[in-house]
Amino acid sequence: MKQKRLSATVAEFIEILHERKLARVYPDADIKEVISAFADTGHTRLLYVVSREQKLLGVISTGNLARSLLIHLRGPEIDSLQLMHAITSETAADLIDRPLMTAYLSDTIEPILKRMVAANIKEIPILDNEEHLVGDLTLVDILHICADDIVTGK
Numbered sequence: 001m002k003q004k005r006l007s008a009t010v011a012e013f014i015e016i017l018h019e020r021k022l023a024r025v026y027p028d029a030d031i032k033e034v035i036s037a038f039a040d041t042g043h044t045r046l047l048y049v050v051s052r053e054q055k056l057l058g059v060i061s062t063g064n065l066a067r068s069l070l071i072h073l074r075g076p077e078i079d080s081l082q083l084m085h086a087i088t089s090e091t092a093a094d095l096i097d098r099p100l101m102t103a104y105l106s107d108t109i110e111p112i113l114k115r116m117v118a119a120n121i122k123e124i125p126i127l128d129n130e131e132h133l134v135g136d137l138t139l140v141d142i143l144h145i146c147a148d149d150i151v152t153g154k
Helices: 010-016 031-040 062-069 080-088 109-119 139-145 147-152
Strands: 046-050 056-061 123-127 133-138
Touching: 010 109, 010 133, 010 139, 031 046, 031 062, 046 123, 046 133, 056 062, 056 123, 109 139, 133 139, 139 147
Parallel strands: none
Antiparallel strands: 046 056, 123 133
């Protein structure tokens, strides 16, 4: 993989990763569709919930999915509000996590990396100027593609 600098744009990174399939569903997807979408895409811990126009509405993390589906495995510390949410969740829209950190194709990598590290985020959705989901970047992607900059500290 060609090395890039931390000053490169997100668009340059997305071009390198262009063959990667994005895990996405519509808000009305049922729980089985949500699970299948996660299983079909191996690189991610996030599932993107998009409108029919491919505008990003939110994400579902594997953690939130597990908390909702496997609530019966949790101990007595579960509260009634969590229980009600879990048993009434039927669609992707019911499982959306918020708030959501995003980046744009025109952004440069270094500020995104700083935001991700500060917020302990491992993956970030990438949007175009019209707010359409066009890709994603993981912390591992950035570390791999910018290894020379990161290892040498330049």
